[in-house]
Amino acid sequence: MIQKPATIQDIARVAGVSPTTVSRVLTNPALVSERTREAVRHAIQSTGYRVNQAARNLRLQRANAVLVLVPNLGKPFYSGILAGISEGFAETDFSVLITDTETNPFHDSTLAENFLDGRIDGAVVLDGRLSASALDACTDVGAGERIVFLCEWIAGQDFPVITSDNAEGARLAIRHLHALGHRKIAHVTGPDGNVLTTARREAMLAERDRLDLPAPADWIIRGDFSVESGYAAAARIVAMDNRPTAVFCSADMVAFGLIAGLTEEGLRIPEDISVVGFDDIEMSGYSVPALTTIRQDRQQMGLRAAKVLLDRLGQKDRDETAETPVPVELIVRASTAPPPGA
Amino acid sequence: MIQKPATIQDIARVAGVSPTTVSRVLTNPALVSERTREAVRHAIQSTGYRVNQAARNLRLQRANAVLVLVPNLGKPFYSGILAGISEGFAETDFSVLITDTETNPFHDSTLAENFLDGRIDGAVVLDGRLSASALDACTDVGAGERIVFLCEWIAGQDFPVITSDNAEGARLAIRHLHALGHRKIAHVTGPDGNVLTTARREAMLAERDRLDLPAPADWIIRGDFSVESGYAAAARIVAMDNRPTAVFCSADMVAFGLIAGLTEEGLRIPEDISVVGFDDIEMSGYSVPALTTIRQDRQQMGLRAAKVLLDRLGQKDRDETAETPVPVELIVRASTAPPPGA
DNA sequence: GTCGATTATGAAATCGATTTCATGATTAGA
DNA sequence: TCTAATCATGAAATCGATTTCATAATCGAC
Structure with a gap:
């Protein structure tokens, strides 16, 4: 028998307080006395309560999610980058959405729409073929500051870009x-x-x-x-x-x-x-x-892109300036040797 | 100057109708007379209005998103599969979230929590190492029907699984x-x-x-x-x-x-x-x-997993039974030959 | 002992959609 | 022409959180 998940009202009832107080315990515990705080915590524990994201996001006018636009998910090259991005967001409670711009025929308009939908707060773009109009649309909806390019970028546009040297x-x-x-x-x-x-x-x-x-x-x-x-x-x-x-x-x-x-x-x-x-x-x-x-x-690049975006989303101390290219390294193996007759 | 995105109330005002009617145009146009329908559509066009997902999801008690649990995003093997999954969801308006179970130390409890959070409606699991208790937790919150395994699976558990032969x-x-x-x-x-x-x-x-x-x-x-x-x-x-x-x-x-x-x-x-x-x-x-x-x-497998999950989410006609393994094929190239001395 | 400041709490409004229920207008049937 | 069914629409409740504003209780200072 599956009962509906507990709401903040349920917790309030169990703990004998108002929903307001429960909310405070969740987001700003210092405002609540130790006694009630513990009572609320206990109620949360015993019910297995979890905050409903849709409700919170609606109230807070945000999405708590970021989108990663990948040119072609099928290319192994991107896997390490995705791992880095995923790692960068793992400790936050942002969700990471992924779209393949090759598969999705409408990806161009989709980006701005996703912002407008309140589906995402920010985006990491790995595709340098995004049209200028698609980006302008994002700027128009006030999302211009929350887009970060990774690996590729668009000549003439002024978004932050994480790239190798x-x-x-x-x-x-x-x-x-x-x-x-x-x-x-x-x-x-x-x-x-x-x-x-x-x-x-x-x-x-x-x-x-x-x-x-x-x-x-x-x-x-x-x-x-x-x-x-x-x-x-x-x-x-x-x-x-x-x-x-x-x-x-x-x-x-x-x-x-x-x-x-x-x-x-x-x-x-x-x-x-x-x-x-x-x-x-x-x-x-x-x-x-x-x-x-x-x-x-690649993992490092993904991680850095995540950090830069988090920074711009106001989640991170401004430590990640990130405009210098990620260093590269020559790895000498067996496919090079002196030329014939040398 | 960035103005706030239009809401359904704005559209109602512009079109001279109630929000109720606007909502109906969006979800069940047949209920609205042609005249008003066109007026509303026009208002939507001219404002660039888009439905706020958080609000809709809150009201509809769903997340409109699925989670893909990947053991190690860095492995190129998964890229093709992800491409297939992404393709399978591209035509729907589900968001595809991705988590790396290797990076995320709490992925085990995370899965059920994501359901409880109202963050996801379903999940595609590529990691056969998920604990039984984590899965039980999902079943407890009524999500057991909305989990599909892909490639790997868990012996003794009875979830649908898409796998190669x-x-x-x-x-x-x-x-x-x-x-x-x-x-x-x-x-x-x-x-x-x-x-x-x-x-x-x-x-x-x-x-x-x-x-x-x-x-x-x-x-x-x-x-x-x-x-x-x-x-x-x-x-x-x-x-x-x-x-x-x-x-x-x-x-x-x-x-x-x-x-x-x-x-x-x-x-x-x-x-x-x-x-x-x-x-x-x-x-x-x-x-x-x-x-x-x-x-x-691999792409085909991802696609099929997406279809099966959509089916279980009630989005798809029940065509995708999907319990027969995906066929494999022998590709003969140059690394095999008769043994020495044969 | 009184007064202003601080602390702890709750009632109610709000975010933006959907949906139930009610109502007025129109149409069809007799 | 009258009644019943159908159609088109809107007011208000609802989803589950957060936050503003108000109030009651406690505290310290004089």
């Missing part, structure tokens, strides 16, 4: 290859228009220039962060007359695809071609060969 | 290896006590027996679905006097770790040892060598 990562990769003796370095990019693509590619180009290395146009191969695009890039590279001796990939998955493709064509990694990735996903230490890559601390 | 997967793997000529087949298991571990191991053992294959005890190597455990298993295998010619791994990640370890020890895959995985994650087609594995349609 993408440029430094690209530089580290190129310098590592250069130090090994490589002079012919190619790059498989991310998708066009993506801010990460740009950041990594531009830094890579700049560093290659700085080192006075050759820069034929076809050494910049368009990819999209997917393993398939890496595989496709392999065919392009094999077909080149002037073949690079090393390839910096915009993501580990791309590197794996590339290595698979090159291996199929009879090239050996790293003896014939060196490959560097970006991300350091779980697998990267155990691929064959183990992948040299740029580590992004 | 794990036993069939194990059989397919063993039969494939047997057909290639392998007679010495080892297995790296999942973690102790896990229902998936048991299902796969027992089916593997039964099939091996059925085929009259040898079964030395040390060919069953304890793992935990992680890449590290696969790597560790490699050392064990290399050290064996009577070495198997093929290994069936309880997860693709385990297989990758195993391949990495065996390769380091100078063994060639598949020439010296064949390896079969389980899951068919995104990478598996592009590892070196490409992994022969058992495909689980």
Whole structure:
């Protein structure tokens, strides 16, 4: 037999006080005398009472929830980030909602609507393809201050963004290859228009220039962060007359695809071609060969995004300024070596 | 200047009707005459009004949200499943909350509390380690009918569970290896006590027996679905006097770790040892060598879990019976071949 | 012993929706 | 034309919390 959950009125009755007093015990116990406080606490214990969130949220005009907008939940890259975000909110009583912008055809208008619905208090956006109008809509409803970008961001917009030091990562990769003796370095990019693509590619180009290395146009191969695009890039590279001796990939998955493709064509990694990735996903230490890559601390990034958002929601002491990029690290493994004949 | 969001009272005023009528237009338009209906609709359009969820949920005594309990959000294995779940709820107006049971130290009691809080209407549980008492608590608050298990489950409990045909997967793997000529087949298991571990191991053992294959005890190597455990298993295998010619791994990640370890020890895959995985994650087609594995349609499983839960929440026509396991498929790639000397 | 300050408590309003019940207007049937 | 059914609408109660404002009780100071 299931009885309805106890309400604050029930507790008041059991404890012999008014609902007002019960509420005070819940939110500001100092206002209540020790005797009554204990009586109320006891009543709460014995009934297993819990505050009804809908009622509290309605009265307090808030949602007690945040939304995470993920471009494609299916991509393993996001799992570590989600873990970090989840961890960041675990100690608060915020609920964490998740939406896949790929699955949800209306995600664009959805964001502002979620604020308006009173469904969420804030949002962590991992998708750099959000339209400016969708963001304007959020600003219009007064939610502009409660949006934080993570990993990706939108050029020209002024939201806080937690991101890795993408440029430094690209530089580290190129310098590592250069130090090994490589002079012919190619790059498989991310998708066009993506801010990460740009950041990594531009830094890579700049560093290659700085080192006075050759820069034929076809050494910049368009990819999209997917393993398939890496595989496709392999065919392009094999077909080149002037073949690079090393390839910096915009993501580990791309590197794996590339290595698979090159291996199929009879090239050996790293003896014939060196490959560097970006991300350091779980697998990267155990691929064959183990992948040299740029580590992004994804969990840390998620955690920081959570902190920054909490800060903006007024839940956190203002310690988290968070505008400096999260440091990256070069992890040298077995997929890079001096070029052939060096 | 940010004005407060419009309420149903505002709409009523603008349209010159009572809030009652506005509410009816929203939820049961047939009750309202065409003229007023249009007037109300117009008022809603022009103000950008949206229903306040907290108010509606309070009145309707529901949460309009479901919780997904994930053992470890950081594991890429779950990303596809989450995508499926998210997709399954995308067309409804349920919010999808996600909690990582690893991060959240109190997840055990949390589940029932979330129901009691009125925070969720239902839950999808991916963690087979939930305590019986936690589940009993849910049943006590009348939520027992609104919990669905996915992938894992809890032995002896009677909740609906969406799962792959794990036993069939194990059989397919063993039969494939047997057909290639392998007679010495080892297995790296999942973690102790896990229902998936048991299902796969027992089916593997039964099939091996059925085929009259040898079964030395040390060919069953304890793992935990992680890449590290696969790597560790490699050392064990290399050290064996009577070495198997093929290994069936309880997860693709385990297989990758195993391949990495065996390769380091100078063994060639598949020439010296064949390896079969389980899951068919995104990478598996592009590892070196490409992994022969058992495909689980993770997105499909998530989608089905969502449907079954929606059904139980009374949102869906009762079409989704969902007790038959989701089919698995053998994907033959390059990591398996006839045994040496065959 | 009296007065102002402090402390402890409760009655009632409020948040924004939904729904019951009542009422007036309209239509159909005889 | 009169009655009964149907239709369209609104007033007010309700969901379960929080908070303002008022009041009663206690305290310390003079």
